[in-house]
């Protein structure tokens with residue numbers, strides 16, 4: 001797998017430290033009214049697992065799955081819920097936990113969808129942010145790292161379901177996805 005990676009841009013240590021910071025910030029912001037973390041499958045799973053263990057106040061979590069790009073590297077803007085929440089979010093403090101915000105179209109849909117269920121508050125926490133590619137007016141409330149316009153894999157992020165188990169975040173060699 002390492003042969004398919006052009007460059008490692010975030011090491012396991014950098015990721016670990018930054019997630020710890022995010023966890024402490026969330027713990028301090030929600031001290032009086034603990035949140036419900038909504039992890040977006042599959043990409044956010046490692047991030048969610050580490051983030052919740054960095055949070056020092058009681059939290060609960062649930063999972064949602066939405067349609068992704070499939071074996072392509074571009075967003076279509078069409079979002080479909082594949083697995084919905086089990087927990088009722090009405091009157092709760094919701095934090096959506098995402099792997100990466102790119103165009104913002106996925107999150108725009110998710111925020112609108114969850115807002116219609118009347119949570120008390122709704123915020124977005126993402127491990128990675130690619131602001132240069134934004135189409136929808138989405139601004140993450142908590143962000144691990146801003147990255148340039150490159151296609152990255154690892155730490156939950158895939159290309160055609162591969163590379164999710166890499167412990168770092170790396171730029172995928174262009175030749176791997178050139179023909180999609």
Ligand code: 5GP
Nearest residue numbers: 075101102103104105106150151152157158
């Ligand atoms: P958006 O709707 O913001 O364009 O895209 C969000 C989703 O696209 C992310 O949850 C992720 O699944 C996928 N995505 C966006 N950029 C990248 C990237 O650089 N690498 C990978 N592996 N997935 C990405």
